[in-house]
Amino acid sequence: MSDIAERVKKIVVDHLGVEESKVVENASFIDDLGADSLDTVELVMAFEEEFGVEIPDDAAEKILSVKDAIDFIKANAPA
Amino acid sequence: MFDLTGKSALVTGASGGIGASIARALHAQGAAVALSGTRTAPLEALAAELGERAFVVPGNLSEAAATEQLFKDAEAALGKVDILVNNAGLTRDQIAMRMKDEDWQAVLDVNLTAAFRLSRASMRGMMKRRWGRIVNITSVVGVTGNPGQANYAASKAGLIGMSKALAAELASRNITVNCVAPGFITTAMTDALNDEQKQKLLPAIPAGRMGEPGEIAAGVVYLASEEAAYVTGQTLHVNGGMAMI
Numbered sequence: 001m002s003d004i005a006e007r008v009k010k011i012v013v014d015h016l017g018v019e020e021s022k023v024v025e026n027a028s029f030i031d032d033l034g035a036d037s038l039d040t041v042e043l044v045m046a047f048e049e050e051f052g053v054e055i056p057d058d059a060a061e062k063i064l065s066v067k068d069a070i071d072f073i074k075a076n077a078p079a
Numbered sequence: 080m081f082d083l084t085g086k087s088a089l090v091t092g093a094s095g096g097i098g099a100s101i102a103r104a105l106h107a108q109g110a111a112v113a114l115s116g117t118r119t120a121p122l123e124a125l126a127a128e129l130g131e132r133a134f135v136v137p138g139n140l141s142e143a144a145a146t147e148q149l150f151k152d153a154e155a156a157l158g159k160v161d162i163l164v165n166n167a168g169l170t171r172d173q174i175a176m177r178m179k180d181e182d183w184q185a186v187l188d189v190n191l192t193a194a195f196r197l198s199r200a201s202m203r204g205m206m207k208r209r210w211g212r213i214v215n216i217t218s219v220v221g222v223t224g225n226p227g228q229a230n231y232a233a234s235k236a237g238l239i240g241m242s243k244a245l246a247a248e249l250a251s252r253n254i255t256v257n258c259v260a261p262g263f264i265t266t267a268m269t270d271a272l273n274d275e276q277k278q279k280l281l282p283a284i285p286a287g288r289m290g291e292p293g294e295i296a297a298g299v300v301y302l303a304s305e306e307a308a309y310v311t312g313q314t315l316h317v318n319g320g321m322a323m324i
Contacts, residue, residue, distance in 0.1 A: 038248065042206060 004051075004077070005070050011046045012066060015039065025067040043069070051077040081304040084109035087157035088303065089150070091140065091197065092167030094121040096266030097216065100292035101164055101299045106133060108300055110162065113153040140167050140193035141185065150200040159208070162303045163201045165194035165238070166216040170268065172227045183230045190234035191241070198245060202254070211254035212303045215242050216295070219262045219318045235260075239314055246312030255311035259298045262318025264290040286319030 009023045018033050029035040029043060044060045047053070051073050055063070063069050088105045092098035094116030102112045102125060111132040114122045119137050126133040134156035138149030154160055168190045171182035198213050205211025220228055221235025239258055246256040263269055263280060269289065272280070281287065298315045301307055316324055 038206070038252065045203065045207065 004073050007050060008047065008066060008069050008073065011050060012043065012069075015043055015046060023066055025070065026065060028065045030064070040064075047073060053077045080306055081108055081300050083162070083300075083303060086161045086303070087111045087113070087159050088162035088164060089113045089115065089136070089153040089157070089160050089197070089201075090164045090166055091115045091138075091193070092216075093125060094118045095166070095268070097261065097264060097292045097295050098164075098166040099125050100296040101166060101216075102133075103129065104293065104296035104300050105162065105164075105303060108304075110303075111157050113156050113160075115149055115153065116167070140189045143196065146193050146196045147200060150197055154204070159204055160201050161205070161208070161210060162212045162214070163197055164214045164216065164299060164303075165197060167193065168216065168218075168231075168234070170228065170231050172231070174227055175229045178229060186230035187234050187237070190231070191237040194238060195241060198241075198256070202249065205254045206249075206252050209253045211249070211252070212307075213242070213245065213254070213256040214299050214302050215239075215256070215258045216299075217242075217258045217260045217314065219260050219316065219322050221260065222314075222316075222324055223322050242314070243312045250311050253308065255302070255307065257302045257307075257310060257312065258314040259295055259302065260314050260316045260318070261295045262290055262316070262321045264292055264295060266292060284319045284321040286321075288319065290317060290319055 012023050013020050016033050016035055027033055029040050044055050047069055048055055053076050063072055083105060088110045090098055090102045090112060093102045093114035102114055106112050106129050113134045113136045114125055115136050115138050116122050117139060122135045126135050136149060136152040136156055139145040169186060171186050173182060194215055215238045217238045218235040220232045221239055224232050242256045242258050295317055298317050
């Protein structure tokens, strides 16, 4: 399961171009990592692709932090 | 210049005069084209004329599900949609006092709402590829107004405002959103004007003639090209000088 967390963090690092040390579980994409609203859409798209999971719009709106993403994927990704 | 080799374009309203001309011009620059419209026969004829890199994707833009499906069909045929040309449009002219709600709604649905839905559908792929061109065909009357066309003018003005908002949202991803605003162009839509109406119209056009569909298509080719990467949120007026805005 920690593998999911590592893969999520890697996507965030690659996409937002931020230091790995800043991508902690409680980091908010917008407030802590400097993402804009389009970045958050792109992150969701990247998560969908990486984990083969569909993230509906209402769920995507609630994915605001690294932890939110990890939790959603843990709960919904195909095993 | 304006080479579109390797790019794929969806053109709505490609059975009409301007739409067909836009599709021909994009294709001539090397793009693959998906031709959409409600009448299949002229689309098939155009696809046959163009030969390779041309696909027919019929669709009804007045309905949400059919519009979403149309985009999926275009993506399936082309592999990707780099260039979206929202050209489909209809008129239901009537002075406002006599205009029915359904005439208002039908025009807004196809001319404006469908353009939004197709734009939204196309953004995902464009954002991933960091390249996209959305060109909305509006009209001079969206800026100047015209009696009997409250619905049409509102839909075309709406396209201009929508394009500016989308342009601001998407510019950082190398996606541009622009409009081309035709004046009076020789098409089936303007053939419906009688001689008296045309005689009144021509003196208001400094160029002294109506425009040709190819003159609209040339503007679309430019805005779709790599060379126009720094142009976004703009409206290119192609109207022989009848309105200088």
